[in-house]
Amino acid sequence: MVRSNTYSKKALQYFEKPRNFGRIKNASGIGKVGNLACGDVMKLYIKVTKNKKEEDYIKDIKIETFGCVAAIATSGLTADLAKGKTINKALKITAQTVAKIIGGLPQIKIHCSLLATDALAEAIYDYLKKFKKPIPSSLLKKHKDIERRNKILEERYKDLE
Amino acid sequence: MPKKSIYLDYASTTPLDKSILKTMLPYMSLKFGNSSSQHEKGLETQDALEKARKIVAKAINAEPEEIIFTSSATESNNLALLGLALAKGKGHILISAIEHDSVIKPAKFLKEQGFNVELIPVDKFGQISPIKVKEIIKKNTILVSVMHANNEIGTIEPIAKIGKICKDQGVLFHTDASQTLGKLKIDVKKMNIDFLTGSAHKIYGPKGVGFLYIRKGVKIEPLFHGGGQEFGLRSGTSNVAGIVGLAKALNLAQKRVHGDEIKIRKMRDELISGVLNKIPNSYLTGHPKKRLYNNASFRFDFVEGESIVEMLNQAGIYASTASACASKTLEPSHVLLALGLKSHQAHGSLRLTLGRQTKEEDIEYVLKVLPKIIKKLRRLSPYGKK
Numbered sequence: 001m002v003r004s005n006t007y008s009k010k011a012l013q014y015f016e017k018p019r020n021f022g023r024i025k026n027a028s029g030i031g032k033v034g035n036l037a038c039g040d041v042m043k044l045y046i047k048v049t050k051n052k053k054e055e056d057y058i059k060d061i062k063i064e065t066f067g068c069v070a071a072i073a074t075s076g077l078t079a080d081l082a083k084g085k086t087i088n089k090a091l092k093i094t095a096q097t098v099a100k101i102i103g104g105l106p107q108i109k110i111h112c113s114l115l116a117t118d119a120l121a122e123a124i125y126d127y128l129k130k131f132k133k134p135i136p137s138s139l140l141k142k143h144k145d146i147e148r149r150n151k152i153l154e155e156r157y158k159d160l161e
Numbered sequence: 162m163p164k165k166s167i168y169l170d171y172a173s174t175t176p177l178d179k180s181i182l183k184t185m186l187p188y189m190s191l192k193f194g195n196s197s198s199q200h201e202k203g204l205e206t207q208d209a210l211e212k213a214r215k216i217v218a219k220a221i222n223a224e225p226e227e228i229i230f231t232s233s234a235t236e237s238n239n240l241a242l243l244g245l246a247l248a249k250g251k252g253h254i255l256i257s258a259i260e261h262d263s264v265i266k267p268a269k270f271l272k273e274q275g276f277n278v279e280l281i282p283v284d285k286f287g288q289i290s291p292i293k294v295k296e297i298i299k300k301n302t303i304l305v306s307v308m309h310a311n312n313e314i315g316t317i318e319p320i321a322k323i324g325k326i327c328k329d330q331g332v333l334f335h336t337d338a339s340q341t342l343g344k345l346k347i348d349v350k351k352m353n354i355d356f357l358t359g360s361a362h363k364i365y366g367p368k369g370v371g372f373l374y375i376r377k378g379v380k381i382e383p384l385f386h387g388g389g390q391e392f393g394l395r396s397g398t399s400n401v402a403g404i405v406g407l408a409k410a411l412n413l414a415q416k417r418v419h420g421d422e423i424k425i426r427k428m429r430d431e432l433i434s435g436v437l438n439k440i441p442n443s444y445l446t447g448h449p450k451k452r453l454y455n456n457a458s459f460r461f462d463f464v465e466g467e468s469i470v471e472m473l474n475q476a477g478i479y480a481s482t483a484s485a486c487a488s489k490t491l492e493p494s495h496v497l498l499a500l501g502l503k504s505h506q507a508h509g510s511l512r513l514t515l516g517r518q519t520k521e522e523d524i525e526y527v528l529k530v531l532p533k534i535i536k537k538l539r540r541l542s543p544y545g546k547k
Contacts, residue, residue, distance in 0.1 A: 015471060018541055021541050032543075036505040041543060064541060065542065066465060067468070067486065069471045
């Protein structure tokens with residue numbers, strides 16, 4: 001049975017017991033996406049160190065989310081998926097993957113999973129930029145996209161703020 | 162401990178009262194005749210239908226032939242606006258900025274058809290100023306539509322004063338009384354109301370039945386054409402069981418309203434003061450005094466309404482929100498925006514509406530659970546205090 005306005009069991013689990021929530025002091029990178037006026041804001045913190053193979057990997061990750069059930073559930077899951085992964089592998093986590101693992105989302109809430117992976121990408125971008133490391137062109141493109149979308153949202157909600 | 166099940170969404174709908182169901186049941190099987198039929202079986206249901214019409218008319222001080230039975234308040238609102246617009250052909254229509262979608266959407270549709278539609282603003286409590294209505298009525302205004310009380314925030318509008326102004330200006334006046342029928346006294350004559358919308362399922366009656374009162378002499382066009390039922394204004398075989406249920410629900414409401422009000426208002430007041438005292442950055446939305454006695458509506462900073470409602474749901478408390486994230490369009494509530502709230506302030510809304518089955522201990526439980534939920538959500542949020 002498909003209900004139009006409800007969440008999967010898994011999404012509700014992630015909502016009921018939110019995972020990876022909080023802040024990291026002296027984070028290696030921070031990504032903030034969303035807009036308070038439109039209803040979802042995520043702030044994602046990563047701590048990056050080297051693994052045994054001398055690759056950058058996400059040792060710790062924390063998130064803060066203002067938003068609906070989908071926003072809280074997908075941001076917790078995204079952090080779960082990225083934790084322990086190398087930067088390169090973490091960047092390959094897509095919104096589709098998140099939505100699939102969480103057992104599907106109502107159509108109108110798909111953008112929430114996109115917001116969560118955007119927050120992750122932004123935190124990684126912030127880290128690479130801060131430590132003057134090479135930024136992959138795909139990430140640079142994504143960062144510009146996110147910036148552009150944020151601007152549109154700000155414009156759209158300017159009168160309402 | 163067994164899972165709690167506390168229903169605090171009576172403004173959405175109410176459970177069907179057992180005695181009302183009992184009155185309806187014969188009309189679903191034994192007394193099944195079509196009320197338009199000439200034979201014994203038809204006359205039996207026709208009598209029931211006309212008896213119900215008298216009861217409904219009497220409850221609002223109208224005449225039986227002024228009552229048109231419909232399928233819902235939505236249909237009644239559409240019939241009033243679209244039916245009048247069809248009869249008039251053109252003109253200026255005023256509706257309040259906080260009407261239910263079933264008034265706003267047909268009004269928008271009429272605007273697309275060339276009618277001049279304007280919104281009447283409200284103050285920060287959601288109240289309409291009758292003087293403002295007087296100011297913006299035009300020579301070609303054909304209708305003013307202001308709800309009796311708002312469904313989200315519970316604010317009661319001064320409809321008698323607005324009715325008087327409309328009468329003096331020679332403009333027709335419609336009020337959607339879905340939230341007040343059976344709760345507040347309604348006298349269509351004294352209040353100078355030309356159209357009034359009512360519904361059964363908000364007062365422990367069945368879903369799928371409502372009515373529109375249309376003052377004698379006011380001409381509208383029907384939206385449904387066919388067998389000519391309901392004085393030709395609403396064709397379709399009459400839902401006799403539902404209509405009998407509506408009449409019984411109104412009867413019961415009139416008998417119980419006084420007792421209900423005293424009991425429910427006391428619990429509602431405890432709920433409001435409890436929430437405002439226990440939860441920092443919480444605000445009452447709607448009018449502090451002129452509000453429906455069963456409505457408690459709030460907004461909370463730094464949290465989002467859909468999340469609050471889901472956490473309450475998991476705790477066995479059934480409530481509702483007008484948050485953008487919980488709406489089909491992802492737009493913030495037009496009611497909260499009309500109060501002058503910013504869109505980020507409109508996200509953390511919560512409506513708790515009490516009813517006949519609400520108990521003191523339910524309110525105590527909500528006051529125990531809700532502060533924890535808000536605290537938990539704020540801890541997750543980048544805006545909450547750590």
